[in-house]
Amino acid sequence: EAGVAQSPRYKIIEKRQSVAFWCNPISGHATLYWYQQILGQGPKLLIQFQNNGVVDDSQLPKDRFSAERLKGVDSTLKIQPAKLEDSAVYLCASSLNVVGYTFGSGTRLTVV
């Protein structure tokens, strides 16, 4: 089966600019997650979708981050405006149930 697709792989932006990341989960996976991984740390959940509804966004900095999952398939994560501390790898994952987690390759964001 095809894996979780993410794009772009790398992005460099200046602070205060905006950026968007795209994720296409494994076909049929109802649950989609966005994680943020800062260098040297484990991933941290930003937002979780079940189909096209938000299940958990308690760790999402809503003043600058937004995410949507149209039609319960693809998802987009946006940052506007970006700060230096947003430099990280943004990982998308999908699962059929709580067991079958599959991660994408991630988008490495550098804010200068």
Place this chain on the structure above:
Amino acid sequence: GIQVEQSPPDLILQEGANSTLRCNFSDSVNNLQWFHQNPWGQLINLFYIPSGTKQNGRLSATTVATERYSLLYISSSQTTDSGVYFCAVNAGGTSYGKLTFGQGTILTVHP
């Protein structure tokens, strides 16, 4: 929220050596997974092991849920085993499918 601690933080081995990585968690869990993050950043699911013992080739894992810890064993290590190993747990209840990750163990295997 639930806390996850991994040890050791760093581990350096010669090819062929065996190793044990530990994961302690602060509350009961309904999901525990071990991941390997390769040098290119890809997270690979190694085991789903909320309790009991599983083996897959040179890797095996044991979780003692009542004592809130899990162990990952790597035998006859190879250079391709290098990377970061993460333990991640889900506490159930209102945490749904959310995984809380430990800080990871950085494994370096020298030829």
